[in-house]
Amino acid sequence: MGHGHGHSHRAGGEGDFEVDRTPRLVLLTALALVAVVTLAGLVLLWPDSDAADELQGSVGFAAEGVTFPEAVVREVEPACAPDADADPAAQACGRIRAIVDEGASEGTQVLVNVPPQISDSGLDPGDRIELVRQPQDGEGQFGYFGTERSGPLWILSILFVVVVLGIARLRGLMALLGLAFAGVVVLGFAVPALLTGEPGIPVALVAATAIMFVVLYTTHGFSIRTSTALAGTLAGLAITAVVGWWAVHSTHLSGIADEGGGFLTTFASEINFQGLLTAAVIIAGLGVLNDVTITQSSAVWELRAASPSMSRTEIFTSGMRIGRDHIASTIYTIVFAYAGTALTLLLVLQLYDRPMTDLIGTEEIAEEIVRSLTSSIGLVLAVPITTFIAALTVPRARRP
Structure with missing residues (x-):
């Protein structure tokens, strides 16, 4: 060789x-x-590009009119006690107070219920969360969607x-x-x-x-x-x-x-x-x-x-x-x-x-x-x- x-x-x-x-x-x-x-x-x-384009984005993520504005946290209440009959409003627990920071409802103060694990995740005033806004009677009903973690x-x-x-x-x-x-x-x-x-x-x-x-x-x-x-x-x-x-x-x-x-x-x-x-x-x-x-x-x-x-x-x-x-x-x-x-x-x-x-x-x-x-x-x-x-x-x- x-x-x-x-x-x-x-x-x-x-x-x-x-x-x-x-x-x-x-x-x-x-x-x-x-x-x-x-x-x-x-x-x-x-x-096939046509088939791929048809599938990608073909499933609606939310109903028409639903938006996902960000909000700034003002107060995080402690998680509610493990009691199925407990009223979060009466106990002042399991909720986040925030101010909407973008969109048509910018400046609106909201109070949303969150799961116990979110209350205990270490959110502080000044952190940002993502809300889900569902149009209702000309205004909007807000709920917690997720925590903003991009930073x-x-x-x-x-x-x-x-x-x-x-x-x-x-x-x-x-x-x-x-x-x-x-x-x-x-x-x-x-x-x-x-x-x-x-x-x-x-x-x-x-x-x-x-x-x-x-x-x-x-x-x-x-x-x-x-x-x-x-x-x-x-x-x-x-x-x-x-x-x-x-x-x-x-x-x-x-x-x-x-x-x-x-x-x-x-x-x-x-x-x-x-x-x-x-x-x-x-x-x-x-x-x-x-x-x-x-x-x-x-x-x-x-x-x-x-x-x-x-x-x-x-x-x-x-x-x-x-x-x-x-x-x-x-x-x-x-x-x-x-x-x-x-x-x-x-x-x-x-x-x-x-x-x-x-x-x-x-x-x-x-x-x-x-x-x-x-x-x-x-x-x-x-x-x-x-x-x-x-x-x-x-x-x-x-x-x-």
């Missing part, structure tokens, strides 16, 4: 290493074919960007740009395509593959090391898709586990909810899968830089020792992430007078189990695949 001299890759910051022509050519050719298939998938699965959310977002740019600098900037691109793909392609009834698994695979191509290369640069991580990521996505499809169908999950699913069945009946569930599993595992594969690829190249005379078999073995440690910690990340999102549900299940083992088969719990285990299987298998590809593409061992 000849040595190619047209490309060099700096590993570990010490010396340039020539990559064998054949494994490099095979890897890049395979990725090029995947890129072509992905572009073809984007064209074939691109949602703190903007501060948190800006802080996130500042921290990322301050610590990661150029890499952080490229990561933010990649994140923005991922949002465009998901919201501009995947969501409309799923909404108009395109098959969930192909849509998710095409979207995830397009995201990974851009995110990995923009963040980590064009190199054989990044290409290796990309190949391992794509293999992990394929495994996740196959296992997810089997798990969803073998467990007979409907994909409708909450009010949102029931709402979609009414207004977007073209959606295949089992495919939608599998698509959610694929997209949800992108971040962790990307983290594991780029780490494994980098670890193998660092091993080659540190030990130029180490054989590829030895590099693979050493890389897998690193990968096993990474697998253990990342599985915790996946499982605890899903457990955190389902924490409220777990608390509710503790209130029932049935053993937890009897409730595992419920739609809500089974969905979380399938998500966690499917993502973990794809993740675990991506580690040896990435390590193997990296071990093949690193430079040959040098004689001592």
Whole structure:
């Protein structure tokens, strides 16, 4: 096998290493074919714009004439005692006094009832809330709709960007740009395509593959090391898709586990909810899968830089020792992430007078189990695949 001299890759910051022509050519050719298939998938699965426009915004959020003005809080009464017969007006509890700050009723003082959790959420005079105004007898009847949180959310977002740019600098900037691109793909392609009834698994695979191509290369640069991580990521996505499809169908999950699913069945009946569930599993595992594969690829190249005379078999073995440690910690990340999102549900299940083992088969719990285990299987298998590809593409061992 000849040595190619047209490309060099700096590993570990010490010396340039020539990559064998054949494994490099095979890897890049395979990725090029995947890129072509992905572009073809984007064209074939691109949602019908007329159908998407017809669905988007087709459901009225409120009755005609109902508005949602903001108001400034003047006083927050304490939550009412847990007494079903209690009168909030008599007890002076469970209400918020506010002044409408916009719209036709600007300057109007209102007194609205709120749930106990809103009274106890820490609202203070000067905070802003969103009201719902229903026209009645030429005036309007006000109710509490929500708390205005855009200010703190903007501060948190800006802080996130500042921290990322301050610590990661150029890499952080490229990561933010990649994140923005991922949002465009998901919201501009995947969501409309799923909404108009395109098959969930192909849509998710095409979207995830397009995201990974851009995110990995923009963040980590064009190199054989990044290409290796990309190949391992794509293999992990394929495994996740196959296992997810089997798990969803073998467990007979409907994909409708909450009010949102029931709402979609009414207004977007073209959606295949089992495919939608599998698509959610694929997209949800992108971040962790990307983290594991780029780490494994980098670890193998660092091993080659540190030990130029180490054989590829030895590099693979050493890389897998690193990968096993990474697998253990990342599985915790996946499982605890899903457990955190389902924490409220777990608390509710503790209130029932049935053993937890009897409730595992419920739609809500089974969905979380399938998500966690499917993502973990794809993740675990991506580690040896990435390590193997990296071990093949690193430079040959040098004689001592």
